[in-house]
Amino acid sequence: MMHHPSVSCSQLNEAAFIALFASVYEHSSWVAEQLWRQKSEHPSEYFNDMEKIQTAMRGIVDQSTDEQKLLLLRAHPDLAGKAALSGSLTPASKSEQSGAGLDQCSQEELAYFLQLNDQYHSKFGFPFIMAVKGATKEQILAGFESRMPNDLQTEFDRAMSEVHKIAAFRLADLSL
Known part of the structure; x- marks a missing residue:
């Protein structure tokens, strides 16, 4: 696994952020891409809390279409x-x-x-x-x-x- 002890998620650029979270949902980097797009709606510390990230990613998936879920x-x-x-x-x-x-x-x-x-x-x-x-x-x-x-x-x-x-x-x- 990649470890970034000195880098917080909020400091990552788009490519690094998406690369980090792309594999959380199997072969579905669109979840990480949408998470990145939501980044501007949250204070930067938000993305240093794994529980908040998990909730946000789950929300993205839950709000996707049935076709996307399939x-x-x-x-x-x-x-x-x-x-x-x-x-x-x-x-x-x-x-x-x-x-x-x-x-x-x-x-x-x-x-x-x-x-x-x-x-x-x-x-x-x-x-x-x-x-x-x-x-x-x-x-x-x-x-x-x-x-x-x-x-x-x-x-x-x-x-x-x-x-x-x-x-x-x-x-x-x-x-x-």
Whole structure:
């Protein structure tokens, strides 16, 4: 992670600010770009408080269109999915998934994850999203199984709340 102990967020230029916050929401730098545009509406100290930044970013996402939210959900990789196998996860996703032991799956577990990912995706139209930091493989599988019967709106809302949890973990990891 990038550390800027001597630089406060309010002192960063636009490119550095967006680069710092671009990965908080997976492959969705538009959230960081809108946060930068809101910067002028707040006192400069505002952006030195991670909780305020988290609230602001969450607000940007919550006020976006359903289409934008769907694109945000679809920007996430499957858990123990093809991106993980091909080594093309973002650094944040890679550390989250390996922290949950998803990089240690047996062939059988991997096949089951791929099957669950496919079933979930074909039912809901976006990947299964879970803030897996601190979770075990078993808890993740239980999450799949308990959420699969949900209706689309329930699962869309749940996926969005998981996305916000992931963002909160990622912001905490920036620890400016």
